[in-house]
Amino acid sequence: MVGATRSYEFARRLVERGHQVHMIAGDPDTRRARISTESGIVVHWLPVPYDNTMSYRSRLWSFLGFVCRSAIVAGRLRHDLVFATSTPLTVAIPGAYAARRRRVPMVLEVRDVWPELPIAVGALRSPVTRWAAHRLEAWAYRRAAHVIALSPGMAASIRRRFPRVPVTVVPNSSDRALFAGADRAGEELRRSTPWLRDRPLVLYAGSLGLANGVDYLARMAARLADTDPDVRIAILGDGRMRNEIRDLATGLGVLDRNFFMLGAVSKAEVVAFFGACDLATSMFVDIRELGDNSPNKVFDAFAAGRPVAVNHGGWIAELLAETGAGLVLPPGDPEAAAGAVSAFLRDPAAVKAARAAASDLARDRFDRDVLFQDFERVLTEAAVPAGRSPSGQPRR
Numbered sequence: 001m002v003g004a005t006r007s008y009e010f011a012r013r014l015v016e017r018g019h020q021v022h023m024i025a026g027d028p029d030t031r032r033a034r035i036s037t038e039s040g041i042v043v044h045w046l047p048v049p050y051d052n053t054m055s056y057r058s059r060l061w062s063f064l065g066f067v068c069r070s071a072i073v074a075g076r077l078r079h080d081l082v083f084a085t086s087t088p089l090t091v092a093i094p095g096a097y098a099a100r101r102r103r104v105p106m107v108l109e110v111r112d113v114w115p116e117l118p119i120a121v122g123a124l125r126s127p128v129t130r131w132a133a134h135r136l137e138a139w140a141y142r143r144a145a146h147v148i149a150l151s152p153g154m155a156a157s158i159r160r161r162f163p164r165v166p167v168t169v170v171p172n173s174s175d176r177a178l179f180a181g182a183d184r185a186g187e188e189l190r191r192s193t194p195w196l197r198d199r200p201l202v203l204y205a206g207s208l209g210l211a212n213g214v215d216y217l218a219r220m221a222a223r224l225a226d227t228d229p230d231v232r233i234a235i236l237g238d239g240r241m242r243n244e245i246r247d248l249a250t251g252l253g254v255l256d257r258n259f260f261m262l263g264a265v266s267k268a269e270v271v272a273f274f275g276a277c278d279l280a281t282s283m284f285v286d287i288r289e290l291g292d293n294s295p296n297k298v299f300d301a302f303a304a305g306r307p308v309a310v311n312h313g314g315w316i317a318e319l320l321a322e323t324g325a326g327l328v329l330p331p332g333d334p335e336a337a338a339g340a341v342s343a344f345l346r347d348p349a350a351v352k353a354a355r356a357a358a359s360d361l362a363r364d365r366f367d368r369d370v371l372f373q374d375f376e377r378v379l380t381e382a383a384v385p386a387g388r389s390p391s392g393q394p395r396r
Contacts (some may be wrong), residue, residue, distance in 0.1 A: 004296045005267050006172060007085055008041070013372045014379075015040035022077055024070045024094075026050055026062075033069070044073050055240075063090045074098035081383040085109040089133075092140035105145035105382045109170075113154050113292045120289045121211050141165045145382040148375065152315050153292030168378050172294045173371045174303035174362035179271055182304040186275025195260065196276065199230045200345040202309075203277035205270050206297045208239030213285035215241070215248050216311055216334050221259035222252040223338035229258060231345060236273060238264040267300075274304035278345055279326070284312040286331040291317065302362035307354035309341065325357035 011021045021041045026048035027034075034045045046069045050062045071094035074082070081104055084095030092108055099106035115133035118124045124133055141147060141158065147167045149155035155167045190196050208214050217233055224231045235245070242261070249255035265273075274280060280301035284290040291314020298316055301308045308326035310317050320326040327344055329337040344350055 004172075005175075006296070008038070009173075009175065009368060010372055010375055011041045012039045013369075014376065017376065022079070024073050026066050033073075046070060046073070059088075063088045067091070067093045070094040071097045075101050078102065080104055081379060082106040083109065083379060085111065086140075087112045087114060089114045089136055089140055092136070092143070096140070096143045099143070106143060107146045107148065107379055107382050108140060108144035109148040109150075110154055110158065111150050111294070113157055113289050116157070117211075117289045120287045121285075138162070146378050148378055150294035151292050154294075157292070168374065170371055170375050170378070171366065172296050172299045173368035174299045174366040175368045176303050176362055178267070179274065179300065179303035179305075182271050182275030184275070185272035186277070186304075189272040189276045193276075195256075196232055196234075199232050200279075201277045202231065202233045202279045202281060202341060202345075203236070203273055203301075203306075204234070204281045204283060204297075205236040205265075205273060205300070206282070206295065208235070208237050208242045208245060210241060211285055211287070211290060212239070212241070213283050213311075214245055216283050216337070217281065218245055218249040218252060218254065218259055219334035220338045220341065221249070221254040223335045224342060225254055225258050227338060228342040228346075231258060231342060233259045234273065234277070235259070235261045236263070236265055236270060270300065271304070274300055274306055277301075277306055278351060279341065280304075280306050280308050282308060282310045282312075282316065284310075286312065288313070291315065299362070299366050302358045302366060305355050305359040305362070307344075307351065307358050309337075309344075311337065319361070323357045323361060325354055325361055 007023065011023055014021050022044065023041050024044045024046065027045040028049050030045060030047050032047055036043050036045065046066065048062055048066045048069065050059065067090050074094050075098055077098070079098070079102055082095050082099040084091045084106060086092065086109060095106050095108065115124060115130065115137055118133070119130055124130050141162045144165065147158055147165055148170050149158060149167055150171050152169055155169045158165060158167050190198065204214060204217055206212065214235060217235065221233045246255065246261055249259045280297060282295045282298050291312050298308050302325070308320060309329055310320065311329040311331050317328045320328055327340060329340060
């Protein structure tokens, strides 16, 4: 499916390790609940509308709808452990309810710094909603046997404010097996794409939301059209800002010239684009809290052996600077970024070294199979003290 696959990949590996896994997920394309089995995972699909083009108010109602429906389903299941993965943090409500009903632990995974992030981007504006968000945050963490954070910054924020809550960092990961054929797929994509062929390609694959600030790349394309017109920028994704970005690119005269918007594709389809690109990107607006994110696109690029450019600070920017696996572009200055990107792409030695560094990161620090071991250990250690699962027996 389109979007992140972390939950599926970890759940699939849990099944392979002998655990029984029930997953409760929203399906915006169905009008009634259904159950299916995917790779041994029993998936409970709930008819909850959601997409990246929705307003914050509509998303909130969608989140609340999922809370109610998922709590009913989770409360009926027999289980030894509840794993609730956020965003949004409202997912902790059905998770805590199901855990209390069966008297089992809950492990909470935090994929965004919450509520600092929605407050910073203006999603929570009123004092009442901010107060409620902080109360929900404290309530959720205190009911978790363990918290998994996706970045060191997220973990530090939680530990600072809730020092008694055990926290483990398990970042997003690189699926090296999935991207093993990226080079070959990329070559085929280049041959079949007239506007690309042998030209340098900069790729953005992700959401087009307010926080992502992908207009930065449209403005960078406008500068490149004058200074290095052969460089192509491809945008894969959808979201609330899609039409605005398209209109901006049209106004700048770069749409379908050196700036191409191709829509959202599945993780399987995106492999070819990462294989074809010379530089992948991760964009955010200039808000400090966003630097603690753990963007999937970065780790997909590493898995494909491709360098990454970011226009924000935080742990990913520090990682790139430390290892040489990409570029840190100036926030708020896409024209300067165009110069840096062009110079990098026209330096074969620099590109080769950055690709090697990216591959090393995928293998040595972010391999999904290795990070899954940390993930499973947290869940297993949380479940064992409850005395619900004898050693060697499958756990739900």
